[in-house]
Amino acid sequence: MRILSGIQPSGVLHIGNYFGMMRPAIALQEEGETFYFIADYHALTSVQNPAALRENSRRVAVDFLACGLDPEQGALFRQSDVPQVTELAWILSTVTPMGLLERCHSYKDKTARGMPASAGLFTYPVLMAADILIYDSDLVPVGKDQKQHIEVTRDVAIKINERFGDLFKLPEPRIQSNTETVPGVDGQKMSKSYGNTIDIFGEENETRKRIMSIVTDSTPVEAPKNPETSSILQLYSLVATEAEIVTIKQAFARGGTGYGEFKKQLFARLWEYFAPMRARRAEIMGQPTYVDEVLARGAERANGIADDVMSRVRAAVGL
Numbered sequence: 001m002r003i004l005s006g007i008q009p010s011g012v013l014h015i016g017n018y019f020g021m022m023r024p025a026i027a028l029q030e031e032g033e034t035f036y037f038i039a040d041y042h043a044l045t046s047v048q049n050p051a052a053l054r055e056n057s058r059r060v061a062v063d064f065l066a067c068g069l070d071p072e073q074g075a076l077f078r079q080s081d082v083p084q085v086t087e088l089a090w091i092l093s094t095v096t097p098m099g100l101l102e103r104c105h106s107y108k109d110k111t112a113r114g115m116p117a118s119a120g121l122f123t124y125p126v127l128m129a130a131d132i133l134i135y136d137s138d139l140v141p142v143g144k145d146q147k148q149h150i151e152v153t154r155d156v157a158i159k160i161n162e163r164f165g166d167l168f169k170l171p172e173p174r175i176q177s178n179t180e181t182v183p184g185v186d187g188q189k190m191s192k193s194y195g196n197t198i199d200i201f202g203e204e205n206e207t208r209k210r211i212m213s214i215v216t217d218s219t220p221v222e223a224p225k226n227p228e229t230s231s232i233l234q235l236y237s238l239v240a241t242e243a244e245i246v247t248i249k250q251a252f253a254r255g256g257t258g259y260g261e262f263k264k265q266l267f268a269r270l271w272e273y274f275a276p277m278r279a280r281r282a283e284i285m286g287q288p289t290y291v292d293e294v295l296a297r298g299a300e301r302a303n304g305i306a307d308d309v310m311s312r313v314r315a316a317v318g319l
Ligand code: ADP
Pocket: 007, 008, 010, 016, 017, 018, 019, 020, 021, 022, 141, 142, 143, 144, 145, 146, 179, 180, 181, 182, 183, 184, 189, 190, 191, 192, 193
């Protein structure tokens, strides 16, 4: 089974990325051959500063490795190291109905938030479909917000298959249900573009400050608190043991503990959770050529498959 996913180097990785996409992607290394890439072509829709894009791309690679990605089990590479994917995106775009792209939430959401409505942003899902189809991927682990893009990929693959013969496998999304949407410090979906993130490798004091700034309701210290609606508890549940979760839920229901105290417990648990990853990250940073070697090896493997698939596609469509 071939498993593929990408992550945009549009900023610093946060715990929503970790629990929504990176952790499940890393766990899947046990189940098949993994292809994980840094979606730098996609990030060009929002990052148009060359130094920042280069720096972020490298940082995402380091962070992914630090979080447990094993470059021996699968390939880690930069999307732009396989430029054939843009050729496939063009071919796919010729069968993609405009209406399909017009229905995509992410374009509407991003332009509503002030991102320039570029053609690249509009056709973003077609490039994503090419990313997936060019490696004959079976499974795509992503957060819930990417589900629609996998549906577009399947629709486009079906159109190509109908027109040109069975060229592509239909990929399946894999969405973690217990971490579908990790809330940010304001209670909305955690996202780089909402300024509400808790970073995986943030500095200690900054991380504590972010956690202490989580928005809560105004229930007084003595009163019982609703565990169901609390982002503190939702985040705590991601990093604590079952027993710790039961204990904190009881403390919520009992009353007598303020939100500030719960936030301190959350910080302590979260900081501890990521300690081994921080140590691994320091190790990786101490070997400057390691990441380049990993990315070069990944690119080579990815190119091998992409070349084969593209020969098949070019022949089938008449190029
Ligand atoms: P952001 O919204 O911060 O820009 P991306 O769109 O780059 O994040 O997402 C990268 C991956 O992380 C995607 O698979 C996405 O679904 C997942 N992801 C991002 N934010 C969250 C979140 N708050 N909860 C769960 N998964 C998330």
